[in-house]
Amino acid sequence: MKNHGWNDQIKQVLDGERELESLPPELRHEAEAARRQLLEAIDRRPVTLSDDVEARVMARVRSRATARWPRAWRWLSAPTIPRWAMLVPLAAAAALVLFVRTTQVPQTNGQAQAVVGQRESVYVRFELYAPRASRVALAGSFNRWNPAATPLVRVGPDGMWTVTLALPAGQHQYGFIVDGRNWVPDPAAPTVDDGFGRRNSVVSVNTINGRIL
Amino acid sequence: MKRLSLYLVMLGGLAHGLAAQGDVRAQLVGRVSPDLLQLVVTLADSAKALRLPDAPLVNKALEGAAKGVAPDRIALAVQGVFGQLNTAASVMRSAGAAPTAQEIEAGAFALGAGLTSNDVAALSETADRNHPAMAVLQVAGALAALGVPRAQTVGLVQAEVHSGLPLGDLTNLPAQVQAAAASGVPPDAAASGLERAAQAHAGQSVQPKGRAKGNPHRP
Numbered sequence: 257m258k259n260h261g262w263n264d265q266i267k268q269v270l271d272g273e274r275e276l277e278s279l280p281p282e283l284r285h286e287a288e289a290a291r292r293q294l295l296e297a298i299d300r301r302p303v304t305l306s307d308d309v310e311a312r313v314m315a316r317v318r319s320r321a322t323a324r325w326p327r328a329w330r331w332l333s334a335p336t337i338p339r340w341a342m343l344v345p346l347a348a349a350a351a352l353v354l355f356v357r358t359t360q361v362p363q364t365n366g367q368a369q370a371v372v373g374q375r376e377s378v379y380v381r382f383e384l385y386a387p388r389a390s391r392v393a394l395a396g397s398f399n400r401w402n403p404a405a406t407p408l409v410r411v412g413p414d415g416m417w418t419v420t421l422a423l424p425a426g427q428h429q430y431g432f433i434v435d436g437r438n439w440v441p442d443p444a445a446p447t448v449d450d451g452f453g454r455r456n457s458v459v460s461v462n463t464i465n466g467r468i469l
Numbered sequence: 470m471k472r473l474s475l476y477l478v479m480l481g482g483l484a485h486g487l488a489a490q491g492d493v494r495a496q497l498v499g500r501v502s503p504d505l506l507q508l509v510v511t512l513a514d515s516a517k518a519l520r521l522p523d524a525p526l527v528n529k530a531l532e533g534a535a536k537g538v539a540p541d542r543i544a545l546a547v548q549g550v551f552g553q554l555n556t557a558a559s560v561m562r563s564a565g566a567a568p569t570a571q572e573i574e575a576g577a578f579a580l581g582a583g584l585t586s587n588d589v590a591a592l593s594e595t596a597d598r599n600h601p602a603m604a605v606l607q608v609a610g611a612l613a614a615l616g617v618p619r620a621q622t623v624g625l626v627q628a629e630v631h632s633g634l635p636l637g638d639l640t641n642l643p644a645q646v647q648a649a650a651a652s653g654v655p656p657d658a659a660a661s662g663l664e665r666a667a668q669a670h671a672g673q674s675v676q677p678k679g680r681a682k683g684n685p686h687r688p
Contacts (some may be wrong), residue, residue: 450533462640
């Protein structure tokens with residue numbers, strides 16, 4: 257601010273250190289002039305608004321507050337600290353998200369020749385000697401026990417039927433279906449009780465780090 | 470954390486859970502009776518709660534339907550599979566392990582092949598870094614399925630693991646028993662021979678260093 261060379265007593269009034277009335281009469285007029293000059297410099301004139309401004313502003317605020325979607329979005333996106341009670345379903349949900357589903361892709365081992373296919377799966381050839389059969393199929397845990405999913409092909413005149421499947425690592429149970437009705441276990445594979453009074457053949461494909469054992 | 474993120478995660482989890490249940494239902498619908506379907510869905514939910522795989526339950530139901538078995542009997546078989554999975558998981562967890570789904574299935578398979586829960590516990594404790602529990606249990610189950618007596622199966626697998634032989638030798642045991650059986654050797658006799666061989670290898674492997682075999686050329 258520019259130094260006007262005011263009297264020290266006037267400066268005290270301007271600084272609020274003493275009252276205007278305490279000045280000698282000859283300085284009061286000069287002090288009032290100095291105060292006016294300062295107020296004009298900082299332009300502290302009071303602002304007056306028209307009467308309808310407040311009404312218009314409030315109407316706008318209320319309309320935003322009652323709008324459904326903006327309000328819903330603000331609620332959803334508002335930062336919040338989860339309460340402990342909220343962490344329980346959160347943890348359950350996270351556990352479900354992280355739940356690793358085990359895919360049941362059947363594989364057979366048997367005495368078939370195994371060849372590395374895609375990662376952790378092998379090609380396994382199934383064979384059945386059934387000279388009188390008109391059709392043979394393979395059903396097991398690898399094809400969801402679907403009798404129509406994996407037909408075998410007759411090779412040569414000796415009655416040998418065969419099919420080759422890519423099977424992932426694991427242990428699988430299966431059986432041959434001869435002529436669409438007779439379930440026959442693989443004579444070349446171990447068998448276990450199927451729980452229905454019959455035997456299932458078992459094939460194991462063991463791979464560790466993608467290597468067939 | 471924003472509320473939106475929180476609820477999206479929860480919604481995702483719920484959707485995943487429903488989808489998993491839907492998977493079971495979708496695999497069975499049209500293949501089994503409605504009552505059996507509901508039973509399997511219920512058991513699958515219980516399996517999830519117990520951290521058991523549910524695929525074997527679905528497979529057993531599908532297998533029964535494919536074989537034309539009556540629904541009541543399929544229901545019993547599915548419940549039996551559930552019991553085997555639960556038993557296998559329980560004994561492995563009691564031994565301090567955190568079995569994977571495949572290890573639980575391998576344990577259930579071993580039980581189904583005739584081993585006991587004590588056998589499964591002993592075998593899972595036998596497993597080590599070089600001989601994973603899944604392979605140990607699968608081999609034991611396969612040996613039992615081939616007709617090797619239960620106690621002999623456990624002894625053979627344990628001897629093989631302790632012998633220090635590679636994992637491939639362990640997983641080849643069923644094929645060796647099969648080959649022996651094909652040439653007329655009973656499974657128990659074949660298993661005895663294999664166990665002796667494993668023990669002999671273990672004895673060789675613990676032979677003190679520096680004690681070399683005698684030089685046949687030395688007088």
